[in-house]
Amino acid sequence: MLTAYYTGNRTMAVAAADPVPPAPGQVQIAVAYNGICGTDLHILSGHMDARVDVPAVIGHEMSGTIAALGEGVDGHAIGDPVTVMPLAWDGTCPACLAGHGHICQNLDFVGIDSPGALQGRWNVDAGLLVPLPASLSLRHAALVEPTAVAVHDVRRSELAPGQKAVVIGGGPIGVLIATVARAFGGDVVVIELDSGRRERIARLGFTVLDPAEDTVAHVEEWTGGAGADAVFEVSGAPAAVLGAVDHAKVRGTVVVVAIHPEPRPVNLQRVFWRELRLLGARVYRREDFEKAVALLDAGDIPADDLITGTVPLGEIQSAFDALARGEAMKILVDVQAGQEPA
Incomplete structure (x- = not known):
């Protein structure tokens, strides 16, 4: 073989x-x-x-x-x-x-x-x-395996139906997180640098922003000035890590999904000022795998x-x-x- x-x-x-x-x-x-x-x-x-x-x-x-x-x-x-x-x-x-x-x-x-x-x-x-x-x-x-990653990430955020989520990075895991968050009842915006990926993600029914735009202003308008309930940093880019906390509401959650090969600057003043939760999310549990199978089987x-x-x-x-x-x-x-x- x-x-x-x-x-x-x-x-x-x-x-x-x-x-x-x-x-x-x-x-x-x-x-x-x-x-x-x-x-x-x-x-x-x-x-x-x-x-x-x-x-x-x-x-x-x-x-x-x-x-x-x-x-x-x-x-x-x-x-x-x-x-x-x-x-x-x-x-x-x-x-x-x-x-x-x-x-x-x-x-x-x-x-x-x-x-x-x-x-x-x-x-x-x-x-x-x-x-x-x-x-x-x-x-x-x-x-199933990458979908299980996304299920675990969304569950870590404790995103509830009707809440708003920002996904920074529109690669495969970012798109899966956006899709799972939507399947769990969330309202999702994706931020992605690559124009080809933005077009592909938009065809899936998501609002997609170019990070060259004022994405913070867009999120504030979208959320009535509050900020997002959950922000997922999936890009691995230093600028995205630094800016992720700017998209989160008071007592919102920032989930670090990307694998960063070295330490990154984080705006801890913003974390302090808004009492944010900064969480890591790594791999998955058995129940995440089983949920991923069900989501794929259902066509979600x-x-x-x-x-x-x-x-x-x-x-x-x-x-x-x-x-x-x-x-x-x-x-x-x-x-x-x-x-x-x-």
Whole structure:
């Protein structure tokens, strides 16, 4: 079976590898689709070489079907459609003991810290499986993981129906946050620099602002001078971090979603003056994954509008290059395309 490897120096290589039978307690998945995300691009650029073992099989936004069961696995059957919640925690650290296993202090993020889904057959612990309904296509199901991120982010904000939210950054996660916030009853404005992305987001029915405009004045007019109930910083840009608090109402919430590679200036005077909450939001819980499955299955997530291309595993380098150039929103890798029968 073909497997893709990050080999360093901004390069993905594809080679054949023999599948290994699943160990006791594991299942083997025939991976159907794998989405490429911002974290994968960080890996490709070398920013995470201290964390990944090169050559590394990466990938964690996936869907597939069970191909084999390891000894002792119950409750699953060959052929079942599944995705994977790619978090393995130790259960013993202070975070786990406090009930926050999803941000375990020794977390194994599968697909980064251990082998991921960019391979024809993938063995994972059965406890990581999330069942998929037969009504949800495997292509759309590859968006469950990033949708779960968005669900977790919106839940962290405690956004209530009828409240107003500002999303800074209109990439895939930003659009998913906006979509989930709307599905939860929120009224949403998106701020995005790229004109092509603004056009795409506007077609989804959102008001989209150019950050070159006076976005604070627009939000004040939109909210009757109050400010937004929740602001999501998804862009990762230093200027966006500095200005995020300016869009929030008194006792509003600013949720930091983007991964920032270095410390950023924050206007703490504004945080103090308006008694703002500044929150981090990282990954997801099991209930976020299950809600993401339900939202996609119900058609509440515009999957076809988000997926801008699909490539076979053998052409994965071209997909990474296109995303790095900003030419696509979300590209899926068809992992089974070109594979020899197992």
